[in-house]
Amino acid sequence: MALKHIEEYRDPKLSKALVEKIKRASSRDIRLMEVCGTHTVSIFRSGIRSILPPTITLLSGPGCPVCVTDQKEIDAFIELSRVEGVIITTFGDLMRVPGTTSSLQKQRAEGKDIRVVYSTFDALEIAQKNPDKKVVFLGVGFETTAPTIAAAIFSADQRKVANFSVISTHKLVPPALEALMAAENVMIDGFILPGHVSVIIGEKAYLPFCNHHLIPCVIAGFEPTDILQAISMLVEQIENGAPTLENAYSRAVTFEGNTKAQQMLGDVFEPTDACWRAIGVIPQSGLKIRQKYERHDAGKIFNIKVSGSMDPKGCACGEILTGTKTPPECPLYKTVCTPIDPVGPCMVSTEGTCAAYYKYHVAEDR
Numbered sequence: 001m002a003l004k005h006i007e008e009y010r011d012p013k014l015s016k017a018l019v020e021k022i023k024r025a026s027s028r029d030i031r032l033m034e035v036c037g038t039h040t041v042s043i044f045r046s047g048i049r050s051i052l053p054p055t056i057t058l059l060s061g062p063g064c065p066v067c068v069t070d071q072k073e074i075d076a077f078i079e080l081s082r083v084e085g086v087i088i089t090t091f092g093d094l095m096r097v098p099g100t101t102s103s104l105q106k107q108r109a110e111g112k113d114i115r116v117v118y119s120t121f122d123a124l125e126i127a128q129k130n131p132d133k134k135v136v137f138l139g140v141g142f143e144t145t146a147p148t149i150a151a152a153i154f155s156a157d158q159r160k161v162a163n164f165s166v167i168s169t170h171k172l173v174p175p176a177l178e179a180l181m182a183a184e185n186v187m188i189d190g191f192i193l194p195g196h197v198s199v200i201i202g203e204k205a206y207l208p209f210c211n212h213h214l215i216p217c218v219i220a221g222f223e224p225t226d227i228l229q230a231i232s233m234l235v236e237q238i239e240n241g242a243p244t245l246e247n248a249y250s251r252a253v254t255f256e257g258n259t260k261a262q263q264m265l266g267d268v269f270e271p272t273d274a275c276w277r278a279i280g281v282i283p284q285s286g287l288k289i290r291q292k293y294e295r296h297d298a299g300k301i302f303n304i305k306v307s308g309s310m311d312p313k314g315c316a317c318g319e320i321l322t323g324t325k326t327p328p329e330c331p332l333y334k335t336v337c338t339p340i341d342p343v344g345p346c347m348v349s350t351e352g353t354c355a356a357y358y359k360y361h362v363a364e365d366r
Contacts, residue, residue: 022053022235037349044359046227081108085134089114089122135163150268153293166298171286172274190215200257203253218248321353
């Protein structure tokens with residue numbers, strides 16, 4: 001039944017009908033940004049860009065959590081791995097992201113104890129099995145993964161696992177949308193809003209943004225027909241001059257969202273200003289661990305200070321994350337920056353725009 005349900009959203013006839021509908025409705029140039037990295041990969045994998053009319057331009061936004069992690073934060077992770085008696089636990093995408101002078105992968109090759117885990121609770125289990133070590137989980141991600149990390153912190157506190165901590169560099173999507181609208185040279189006519197994040201925060205989280213800017217926004221799923229349906233809805237809004245917030249992923253996203261996950265987030269974390277790679281500080285766009293859980297706050301426990309952090313010279317990740325450049329417009333793309341030897345994080349992460357371009361052999365730049 002599950003496979004049948006998925007196949008319904010990959011129906012070639014339905015996809016063709018949606019494309020024809022978009023072509024009929026589109027009469028002028030329209031620039032749409034998908035904010036989610038999973039959307040970016042799905043768009044490239046299914047070839048959606050190539051079947052849309054030339055009036056529709058899809059831009060990839062800051063939807064890859066590893067990509068938007070600031071260089072100073074990457075350098076802090078690397079510096080923390082060098083602390084005696086520390087076990088670093090992390091999701092795999094972070095391992096190959098280049099810091100200013102090294103990477104977690106290189107540090108592990110040099111003998112540092114860095115372990116890839118598949119959930120935050122794997123890291124908590126490592127802490128319980130290694131009471132003589134300090135186990136740190138690298139908290140990177142959006143509202144999708146942050147609740148599970150909050151739950152691990154809560155659980156560690158309840159179980160009195162004193163050697164478990166998290167360094168929180170989480171980012172929040174709605175403030176990033178505000179920053180994009182305020183940025184120079186960013187021209188966006190509508191947003192394809194993230195599905196996974198929206199499952200947690202709900203449709204209502206975008207209302208202040210949409211009402212303030214009066215810009216078309218549609219929450220979308222990840223199958224080809226999901227994305228084409230969202231594009232069709234956005235084109236209709238734009239052509240009719242009737243911007244609004246719509247939910248094209250109602251089978252997973254509700255108006256209120258996951259209230260239990262929201263409660264867990266609110267209990268463990270509080271909003272804080274955060275620095276996004278190449279974008280800068282966005283007010284109230286990050287999450288810091290609340291004072292009552294500070295015994296599990298690696299940022300306070302270790303107080304790591306880094307200096308001299310520098311973004312890779314010549315790397316256009318910043319422009320790519322804001323949709324002002326495409327990967328082929330970066331002078332490093334496919335020359336010195338490849339998946340085997342990446343220069344910037346957009347070529348490292350499975351959700352990175354450069355990696356998607358490279359993997360799916362996208363030849364066009366629009």
